[in-house]
Amino acid sequence: MSGPPSAEEVGDAGWAPLSGRSLWASGVKSLVIVAGAVAGLLRLLLGGDWPVGGIVAACAGAAVLIVAAMLAYDGARLRTTRWRLTRERLELRSGITVRQHRSIPRDRVRSVDLRADPVCRAFGLTVVKIGTGEHAGEGDELVLDPLSKHEAEALRRTLLRQEHERAAPQDGPLAELRWSWIRYAPLSVWTFTGAALLLGGVYKVLGSFGLKGLAGRAASGLWDWVTAQPLVAIPLLLAVNAVAGALGAALLFAESWARYRLEREPGRLRLRRGLLTVRSLTLEERRLRGVELSEPLLLRMGGGARVKTVATGLGKAGEHETEDVAALTPPVPRALAAQVAARIAGVSPAVFAGLAPHPRAAGRRRIVRALATFAVLSAATALATLLLPVPWLWLIPAVALPAGLWAAVAGAASLGHALGERHLLARRGAVARRTIALERRGISGWTFSESYFQRRSGLLTVSAATAAGKGRYDVVDVGRGDGLDLAARAVPGLLEPFLVRDGMPARQ
Incomplete structure (x- = not known):
């Protein structure tokens, strides 16, 4: 396999083009636009007094113009887009009317995402998205659309420094597709x-x-x-x-999720999946800041769960993508999800079950909130029935009461937290329960918040700030003393200047 063009091979001024086969792929994709345009044109012309020959000629002309316009645009894009890989940087020049020159230092590359839809696969093309260790946004990732399949794979290996690495001994993949999961x-x-x-x-x-x-x-x-x-x-x-x-x-x-395989390569995780659109995501493990065990209600009732990563350098989902880019597994049995999450985080699966419960006051708050919601809905329904005599409106508070009480009890039962050797663990959620295992070394700060009702109940919410994932993860409705002690022990020294212990004032 030949490697990607680099300054070492073609000189510091050498710039490589994107794959010219993109023109063929654009021509095929333009047929979708042609179909919609021809359908609309047919609808318009059939309403008039047009001969059949004229209709056919108009539709053919429109199709030719659309395909030609798409090919002209893609040709101009290919002519004005160049990239190169030097010893220090990956650079991209692009833009038809407004020229851009963007670059990423090679030592900041943290993830490489390869994606190929059916049309790209037919022509041996792959779209390459290179992410850095920052929150994905403008200037933090480069997209090479497209490269040849072999060139894209070689670039991935080069950027993630795999060319000269020996394969580390493995015990098999972390997870591999089983079609029984489709249930x-x-x-x-x-x-x-x-x-x-x-x-x-x-x-x-x-x-x-x-x-x-x-x-x-x-x-x-x-x-x-x-x-x-x-x-x-x-x-x-x-x-x-x-x-x-x-x-x-x-x-x-x-x-x-067809062909799904999650495996650990030397220093990184690699996820491959997809039947029609094939996707390959490689993520450096040193950018991982934890894992999330996600259990939406229906999936939880069926005994399933999903594993997501908490990491820096992950891009956002595309405009038409439905899958979460942070998902590491499809819906799988909960025991397997806990096992995969534990292997990724380097902890025992038992830590996800051994969480400390929160005070009873947290449950009382939720029950009071459910009863207050029921009272408000009842009052609003009574007022509405005076204006509109519709008896079925009373179904709203009648359903809200048991649903609210169930959510209160389930939400209180889901609350839990623990402090492991390397991770802070927190669980919450009634409808969508989430268990977070966040690396303590990735916590950069704390936020403590108390509402009026939390203060009366002796509770607070502890929020850990991190550069990965959502940026903030909460331990909700924990006892005031337990919450402060949890934060102090999770990152020793970070909170000590602000704590008061044994009657001693905080250091200024």
């Missing part, structure tokens, strides 16, 4: 809303093809059937929606 795919709210969103999209597509009247008549007929036989129609529609949503979730799981 967790439907355990998401998208299962119950996906079919409705799909129908809305179909309605818009039919409208763009001039079939809005047909779609409207179909929707009107469906509504008439539901109102005529609600006891039969509503359960049947809900069942069809759930089945369609579950099938869609399973297909999305297969597309996103």
Whole structure:
């Protein structure tokens, strides 16, 4: 495999172009725009007195113009884009009308993301996204769109200094796809809303093809059937929606996580997955600041969980991406998720179960909040029924009371924290429970907050600041003394100047 062009090989002034095969990929992708434009043009011309030959010629001309415009733009982009790898930096020059020269020091490269959609794969192309150790934003990552597949892989190995490293002994991958995990795919709210969103999209597509009247008549007929036989129609529609949503979730799981493999390379983690769009993410372990065990309600009820990374240098999800870029696993059995998270963090899986509970006052706060919400909703419903005599409005507070009490009890039961040898652990959440294992060396500061009701209950919220992930992770409703002691022991010396112990004043 040949390596990427570098200053060592082509001289300090040598700049390499992107792959010229991008023109072929752009031509194929432009056919999607052509299809939409031709459909709209057909709708317009069929409404007039145009001959068939004229319609065909107009549509063909529009298609040629669109493809030519896309190819011209991509050709100009390729001509004005150059990159090079020197001993110190990765540089990129780009811009058709406004020229840009951006660069990243090689010692700041922390992640390399390789991505190839079906069209790119057909032409042997890969999009390379290089991230630094900062929060991903303008100037903190470079995108080479596209390189050849072999050139992209060689660049990844060079940037992450793997060319001369010997493979470290491994005990196999940290996790590898098992198709039995697909049973967790439907355990998401998208299962119950996906079919409705799909129908809305179909309605818009039919409208763009001039079939809005047909779609409207179909929707009107469906509504008439539901109102005529609600006891039969509503359960049947809900069942069809759930089945369609579950099938869609399973297909999305297969597309996103096929060929999934998470493994540890020397000094880094590498995640590979994807059926149609193949993605490979390499992340330096020294930029990891912890892991997150995520358990949304439905997934938790099914005994599953997901593992996410808390790291610097991760880019944001693309505009049309649905997957979390921080996700290290698909939905998997909770025991396996805890095992993978523990292996990544270098701790025992038992630490995720041995968290200290929070004071009973934390549970009382949640119950009081649920009862107060019920009282407010009841008062608002009583006022509304005076103006609009609609008895079913009372269903709102009637449902809110048991739901609020359940959330209060579940939220209180989820609270927990612990201090390990290297990590601060915190758990919270009733509907979406999250357990964070945050490296103590990555904590840069503390924030302590107390609301009026927290002060009356002797509670506070301790927030650990870090440069990774969300930037702040909270230990909610912990006892005042326990919270201060937890922060003081987690990062020795950071909080000591501000503490008062045994009646001694804080140092100024």
